[in-house]
Amino acid sequence: MTSAAASAEKKKKKKKKKKKKKKKKKKKKKKKKKKKKKKKKKKKKKKKKKKKKKKKKKKKKKKKKKKKKKKKKKKRRRRKKKEEPNSPAGRGEPAVVGRKRQRR
Structure with missing residues (x-):
């Protein structure tokens, strides 16, 4: 009976060791989740469009x-009208008056 009880305890210890190995595999799965975060960075490129x-x-706005x-340009035309009526530029005549006297 003692040998049968000892063999049963050894089997229990082996099962516990196997469970610990399974926990290590779960940690590796968490590393795969980090790779999924890199795919989210590709969505930022759509904002450039x-x-x-x-x-x-x-x-x-340039138009x-x-x-x-x-x-x-319209304001410049109004300033010409405000000049004195005796000045030749205000009547639409050329500014040079001396040449007109020679023609007469």
């Missing part, structure tokens, strides 16, 4: 600046 759409909006330049 959205930046190209923003460049199209900047082109629309608005051209309209502002046309308004400045």
Whole structure:
């Protein structure tokens, strides 16, 4: 009976050792989960495509600046009208008056 009891205890010890080996395998599975996190970094590359759409909006702003330049030209025309009526430039005549006297 003693030899049978001793052999039963040895079998129990072997089972415990096998269970410990299984726990080590679970730790290796956790390392595989870290590789899945690298796949998430590839999703960030899709955000770069959205930046190209923003460049199209900047082109629309350049067209608005051209309209502002046309308004400045109108202000220059108004300043010419405010000049004295006796001056030849205000009547739409050339500024050089001396040549006209020679023609007369």
